[in-house]
Amino acid sequence: MNLTLESSELSGGTRLLKLRGNIDLMGVNAVSTRFYAFCGGEAPQVRVDLSAVEFVASLGIGMLLQAAKTVKARGGQLQFLNPTPAVHAALEISGLNQFVIQGDAAAGTGTA
Numbered sequence: 001m002n003l004t005l006e007s008s009e010l011s012g013g014t015r016l017l018k019l020r021g022n023i024d025l026m027g028v029n030a031v032s033t034r035f036y037a038f039c040g041g042e043a044p045q046v047r048v049d050l051s052a053v054e055f056v057a058s059l060g061i062g063m064l065l066q067a068a069k070t071v072k073a074r075g076g077q078l079q080f081l082n083p084t085p086a087v088h089a090a091l092e093i094s095g096l097n098q099f100v101i102q103g104d105a106a107a108g109t110g111t112a
Helices: 025-037 058-073 085-094
Strands: 004-009 015-023 045-055 079-083
Touching: 004 025, 015 025, 015 058, 025 058, 045 058, 045 085, 058 079, 058 085
Parallel strands: 015 045, 045 079
Antiparallel strands: 004 015
């Protein structure tokens, strides 16, 4: 499934990015430039909704890790919202699970 990226802005300037599809080689090539652009600026607040991502390859983990590092270096915060079980497992193995919020904590993000 082709990866798509939708963006919106929540209250307080938080950027909400919704990824839908597979974060694989083709997916990363399709969205990485736009994805990284949303992680820029001064002290960016970024939430990435992963609820519609079915699969994440190692290249996709690399994209998410680079985004997390970029946001942190700029004094901001990045969070991954409601990953599917398979994606959550990949985030856990890679150490990116520290950025995951789920359930009630993610409910207040305006993602519904």
